[in-house]
Amino acid sequence: MKAFWGxxxxxxYHIFRDRRTLLILFGMPLIQLLLFGYAIRNELNKxxxxxxxxxxxxxxxxxTDKLLASGHxxxxxxxxxxxxxxxxxxxxxxxxxxxFEPGFGRKLIREGxxxxxxxxxxxxxxxxxxxxxxxxxxxxxxxxxxxxxxxxGGEFTAMGINPQTRMLFNPGLRSANLFVPGLxxxxxxxxxxxxxxxxxxxxxxMGTMEVLLVSPLNPMQIIVGKVLPYLALSVINVFMVLVVxxxxxxxxxxxxxxxxxxxxxLFIMTALALGVRISSLVRDQQTxxxxxxxxxxxxxxxxxxxxxxxxxxxxVLQWISHIVPAKWFLIIIRGIMLKGAGLEHLWMETLILFGMxxILLVSSIHSFKIRLE
Amino acid sequence: MSVTVRNLKKKYGDxxxxxxxxxxxxPGERFGFIGPDGAGKxxxxxxxxxxxxxxxxxxxxxxxxxxxxxxxxxxxxxxxxGRFSLYQDLSVEENLRFFATIFNTTVSANYDLIRDIYHQIxxxxxxxxxxxxGGMKQKxxxxxxxxHKPDVLFLDEPTTGVDAVSRREFWDMLDKLKAxxxxxxVSTPYMDEASRCDRIALMHRGHILDVNTPQGISGxxxxxxxxxxxDRCYRLLKALRSFPHAGSVFTFGEQVHYTDRRDDFNPExxxxxxxxxxxxxVQIEKIRPTVEDTLISLMDRQEGGGPPDxxxxxxxxx
Numbered sequence: 001m002k003a004f005w006g007x008x009x010x011x012x013y014h015i016f017r018d019r020r021t022l023l024i025l026f027g028m029p030l031i032q033l034l035l036f037g038y039a040i041r042n043e044l045n046k047x048x049x050x051x052x053x054x055x056x057x058x059x060x061x062x063x064t065d066k067l068l069a070s071g072h073x074x075x076x077x078x079x080x081x082x083x084x085x086x087x088x089x090x091x092x093x094x095x096x097x098x099x100f101e102p103g104f105g106r107k108l109i110r111e112g113x114x115x116x117x118x119x120x121x122x123x124x125x126x127x128x129x130x131x132x133x134x135x136x137x138x139x140x141x142x143x144x145x146x147x148x149x150x151x152x153g154g155e156f157t158a159m160g161i162n163p164q165t166r167m168l169f170n171p172g173l174r175s176a177n178l179f180v181p182g183l184x185x186x187x188x189x190x191x192x193x194x195x196x197x198x199x200x201x202x203x204x205x206m207g208t209m210e211v212l213l214v215s216p217l218n219p220m221q222i223i224v225g226k227v228l229p230y231l232a233l234s235v236i237n238v239f240m241v242l243v244v245x246x247x248x249x250x251x252x253x254x255x256x257x258x259x260x261x262x263x264x265x266l267f268i269m270t271a272l273a274l275g276v277r278i279s280s281l282v283r284d285q286q287t288x289x290x291x292x293x294x295x296x297x298x299x300x301x302x303x304x305x306x307x308x309x310x311x312x313x314x315x316v317l318q319w320i321s322h323i324v325p326a327k328w329f330l331i332i333i334r335g336i337m338l339k340g341a342g343l344e345h346l347w348m349e350t351l352i353l354f355g356m357x358x359i360l361l362v363s364s365i366h367s368f369k370i371r372l373e
Numbered sequence: 374m375s376v377t378v379r380n381l382k383k384k385y386g387d388x389x390x391x392x393x394x395x396x397x398x399x400p401g402e403r404f405g406f407i408g409p410d411g412a413g414k415x416x417x418x419x420x421x422x423x424x425x426x427x428x429x430x431x432x433x434x435x436x437x438x439x440x441x442x443x444x445x446x447x448x449x450x451x452x453x454x455g456r457f458s459l460y461q462d463l464s465v466e467e468n469l470r471f472f473a474t475i476f477n478t479t480v481s482a483n484y485d486l487i488r489d490i491y492h493q494i495x496x497x498x499x500x501x502x503x504x505x506x507g508g509m510k511q512k513x514x515x516x517x518x519x520x521h522k523p524d525v526l527f528l529d530e531p532t533t534g535v536d537a538v539s540r541r542e543f544w545d546m547l548d549k550l551k552a553x554x555x556x557x558x559v560s561t562p563y564m565d566e567a568s569r570c571d572r573i574a575l576m577h578r579g580h581i582l583d584v585n586t587p588q589g590i591s592g593x594x595x596x597x598x599x600x601x602x603x604d605r606c607y608r609l610l611k612a613l614r615s616f617p618h619a620g621s622v623f624t625f626g627e628q629v630h631y632t633d634r635r636d637d638f639n640p641e642x643x644x645x646x647x648x649x650x651x652x653x654x655v656q657i658e659k660i661r662p663t664v665e666d667t668l669i670s671l672m673d674r675q676e677g678g679g680p681p682d683x684x685x686x687x688x689x690x691x
Binding site for chain 1: 460477
C-alpha cells in the first residue's frame with residue numbers, strides 16, 4: 001500500500017511539473033468555455049445589409065427602421081434596381097439584401113398580405129441562414145405590433161416563421177445551454193482518456209516502464225496508480241466548468257446534483273479505461289496522442305451530438321454514434337441539467353454507458369502487459 | 374549458483390537474437406558479457422529479469438525461473454537498463470525515494486549499501502535527474518537499482534555513452550560493491566572493461582563464443598599476434614590481405630593486427646615483401662593478444678574464415 005501511494009505521489013509530481021499537461025488540464029477547459037461562450041455565438045452583430053425598396057411607403061420605412069434599430073444589421077446601401085443586387089454581392093459590400101415588392105404597404109392594408117424577399121449570400125451558409133432567421137423575426141415582430149395597432153387587421157407572412165428561432169435573440173443563454181454539457185463530455189474525455197494514454201505511453205517511451213515492471217508493483221497498482229490522479233483532476237475540472245457555466249453563462253441546473261456527479265464518475269471511468277486501452281496499443285507518446293485525438297476527441301466533438309445533431313446525420317454515422325460513449329453521456333447530462341430528468345428517464349443511457357465502461361475496463365486490465373512483449 | 378542458463382533461445386520474427394546460450398554465474402562473482410551491438414546482450418538480460426519470455430531453454434536466477442517465478446524474482450533482483458530509465462522530471466532525491474518506496478523499503482534502511490555511490494551525487498540531490506551529467510545519471514541509476522538490496526544485480530551496458538573518467542569511477546564503485554558479496558552481471562561493448570570482471574563471456578550474434586577469466590581469454594588466442602605499422606595504413610591493410618600466408622588481418626587503431634598461417638613465420642620476410650609492395654617505414658612487432666583480438670579471431674572462426682565483417686565488429690574503443 002505504501003508502494004502504491006508512493007506511485008501516486010510520483011504521478012502528481014509529473015503532472016504539476018509539466019507545463020503542457022497543466023495547460024491541457026486547466027487551461028484548455030477554461031479557454032474552451034470562454035471560446036464557446038463568447039466567440040462562437042449564433043448571434044448577428046452589425047451584419048451589412050442592403051435594401052431595395054420598390055414601394056417607398058410608410059410601412060416599408062417602418063420595417064427598415066426596425067431592422068436597423070435592432071443592432072444586428074447596418075445599412076450598406078439603398079438600391080435602386082434589381083440589377084444592383086448581384087453587383088453588391090459581388091463587391092462583397094452586403095451579406096443580405098431585402099427587397100420590398102412594389103405597393104408593399106398598400107397590399108398589406110388592403111389584402112392583408114404582401115411579400116418581402118430576403119436574398120442572402122449563401123457562400124457562407126451559416127451566415128445566410130442566420131440572416132434569414134433574424135430578418136424574419138424582425139419582420140414578424142413588426143407584424144405583431146402592426147396587428148396590435150390595427151385590430152383585426154390582415155396578417156402578412158413573408159416567409160415561413162419558426163417560433164423556435166426567436167430564442168436566437170437570447171444568444172448567450174441558448175448556446176451555453178447547448179455547449180456546456182458537450183464541453184463537459186469533451187473535457188472529461190480529454191483529461192481522462194487523452195492524458196492517461198499519454199502518461200502511460202511516456203513510461204514506455206522513456207524506458208521507465210521497464211524498471212517499473214521489474215519491481216514488486218503489480219499491473220493493477222500501476223494502472224490504478226496512473227489513473228487515480230487523473231480521476232481526481234477530472235472531477236475538479238467538471239466542477240470548475242460547471243461553476244463558470246452557472247455563474248457566467250447562467251446555464252440552468254434543474255436535476256439532481258448527486259446523480260450528476262455519479263454519472264460523471266461513470267463517464268470518467270469509461271474514458272480512463274479507454275485511455276489505458278489505447279496506451280497498451282502504442283509504444284510512444286506521439287502515437288498515443290494521434291490515436292486519442294482521432295479515435296476519441298474527434299468522435300466526441302463530431303459524433304456525440306455536441307455540435308451537430310445526430311438526427312440529421314446519414315444512417316451510417318448515426319449507427320457509428322451509438323458506440324461513442326460521449327453520445328450517451330450527453331443525453332444524460334443534458335437531461336439532468338436542462339430537463340431535470342432523473343434516473344427513471346435516463347436508465348437506458350446509464351446502463352449502456354455502464355456496459356461500455358465494464359467492457360473497456362476488463363479489456364484494458366487484460367491487455368496490460370506484465371512483460372515487454 | 375546465482376545464475377544458471379542452459380541453451381537459451383530467443384527470436385524476434387525471423388531474427389534470432391539468442392541462438393542457444395549457456396553459462397553459470399557463481400555467487401558473489403562479477404560476470405561480464407562482452408560483445409558488439411546486436412550480440413544479444415540486452416535480450417539475454419531482459420529474459421533473465423523476466424521482461425521477455427525465452428522461446429527455448431532454461432534459466433534460473435537465484436533459484437527462480439524468470440518465466441514462472443517472476444513475481445518473487447522481481448522483488449529480489451536489481452536491474453539497470455541500457456538506456457537511462459529514471460524520471461527526468463523528478464529530483465535526485467525523489468527518484469531514489471520513489472524506487473525505495475515501490476520496493477517497500479526506505480532510503481535510510483539500505484543507505485549503507487549505496488553510501489559510497491550516493492555520496493558523490495548528494496550535493497545535487499535537489500536537482501532534476503534530467504539535468505544531471507551522464508556520469509551522475511549513471512550513479513543515480515545504480516543507487517536506485519541497489520536501494521532495495523537486491524540479491525543479484527543486472528547492469529545492461531551501464532557505461533555506454535559515459536565519459537572515460539566516469540567509466541573508470543563506475544567500475545571502482547563496482548569494486549567496492551564486491552566486498553558486500555553481491556553477484557553482478559554486467560554487459561559492455563567496451564573491450565577494455567573486460568579486465569575488471571572476474572569472468573567474461575564473449576558474445577557475438579546470439580552465441581557465447583567463450584567463457585573465461587580475462588587472462589584466460591587472452592591466453593586462448595592460440596597464435597602469435599603481430600602488430601604491423603607502415604606509412605600508409607589502408608594500403609598496408611590491402612597488402613597484408615593479399616599476402617599469400619596471411620591468417621587474420623584487421624585494423625587496430627593505427628596498426629594492423631596480423632597472424633600468419635605458418636608456424637615458422639619470419640617477420641623479416643613479411644617486411645621485405647611489404648616494402649616490395651611500395652610501403653615504407655614498415656615495423657613489425659610481436660604483441661600480447663587482447664580480449665578484443667581474441668573475440669575477433671573467435672568471431673572469425675565462427676563465421677568460417679575470410680576477413681572479418683567489419684560491420685559486425687563495431688567495437689567501442691576508448
